[in-house]
Amino acid sequence: MTFHTYMLHCADDSYYVGHTDNLEQRIAQHQSGEIPGYTQTRRPVALVWSQDFGTRDEALSAEQQIKGWSRKKKEGLIAGDWDAIRQAARKSFDTGLRQAQPLLRTNGIEMTAFPPPPVIVLVRPQLGENIGKAARAMLNFGLTEMRLVAPRDGWPNPDAGPSAAGADFILDQAQVFETLADAVSDCAHVYATTVRKRGVTKPVVTPEEAAREIHAAQGRCAYIFGPERSGLETEDVALARKILTVPINPEFGSLNLAQAVILCAYEWSKQANLSQPTVTDLGEPAPQVELEGMIEQLNTLLEKVGYFFPPDRAPATKLTLRNLLTKPGWNHLEVRTLRGVLSHLNRPRER
Structure with missing residues (x-):
């Protein structure tokens, strides 16, 4: 049987990555809106890349890897441009290529895929809303594989979807x-998140330290999180390789499930080459001569209205104003705008 990993280009110019055992049928379902979720509200969609695998695990692994890629890397894969993918990747990823991972192809050229992102494992979660919020926190920072161990209210849970946003x-x-052991059976590195001592002697790391280890690790990795009310039990922690905890207020060390997930996901994302918010060009700082002109103009206006009173305090007041006006690092446009305001105040006229 053949399995497929595929990428769709959506109407809002985003990309969706999935896997299936029937590519033609799955694409038709996406195009018709039969599949609820991401693509349903972003149609029309078009298939832009796909690859065949011999097992579902290989296809799923490739899907999870590509989902964590930046837009530039996805578009490099679509174009078959391995150099573009390599340039878009962080150095830590380039040196961490593993031959044991599934092979991806770009226009017939095979390349070794990057290590997959860590798995989020929720152990005996209680509320569907919290599972949904955890999924939202995961996707914020590029993690997409969730595993559930014996959810209290069964699965699927209708309360999870709205909270996933x-x-x-x-x-x-x-x-x-059914068991945590089954959920992490394919993971070589398992981190148990807990803020309490459980009578288990294991190395303890912070989310930042765990993220560094995961990016350098061979094999699959997992973060495990316990039930909302009580957290992980001793038997759960015993399955992990390390304990993950955060410096926290000893008088109030309770985190909700989504908060705990987002802490770990955020630290992992720092090295994951995710898209950054657009940087706003603040403009070059205005030259000193422009600032001097603005300060002199303001002082002149204030003197005309008798602001500097008593006279013996005028030097100190002017110095305070100078410090205030030179702190922000005004750019040229801002100085011109403010001087225009001052000029208008000096020559008021009705509109």
Whole structure:
């Protein structure tokens, strides 16, 4: 049987990555809106890349890897441009290529895929809303594979979707296991998140330290999180390789599930080459001569209205104003705008 990993270009110019055992049927379902979630509200969609695999695990692994890629890397894959993908990747990823990972192809050229992102494992989660919020936190920072261990209210849970706020596909693809051991059976590095001592002697790391280890690790990695009310049990922590905890107020060390997930996901994302918010050009700082002109103009206006009183305090007041006006690092446009305001105040006229 053949399995496929595929990428769709959506109407809002975003990309969706998935996997299936029937590519033609799945694409038709996306195009018709039969599949609820991400693509349903972003139609029309078009298939821009796909690759065949011999097993579902290989296809899923490739899907999870590509989902964590930046837009530039995805477009490099579509174009078959390995150099573009390599340039878009961080150095830590370039040196961490693993031959044991599934091979991706660009226009017939095979390349080794990057290590997959870590798995988020929720152990005996209680509320569907919290599972949805955890999915939302995951997707904010590029993590897409969720595993559930014996969810209290069963699965799927209708309360999870609204809380996911657009991260529905993570819930749709979440895998359910009866035991934690089964859920992490394919993971070589497992981090148990807890803020309390559980009578288990294991190395303890922060989210930042764990993220560095995961990016350098061979094999799959997982973060495990316990039930909302009580957290992980001793038996759960015993399955992990390390304990992950954060410096926290000892008088109030309770984090909700989504908060705990987002802490770990954020630290992992720092090295994941995710898209950054657009940088706003603040403009070059105005030259000193322009600032001097603005300050002199303001002082002149204030003197005309008797602001500097008593006279013996005038030097100190002017110095305070100078310090105030030179602090922000005004750019040329801002100085001109403010001087225009001052000029208008000096020559008021009705509109």
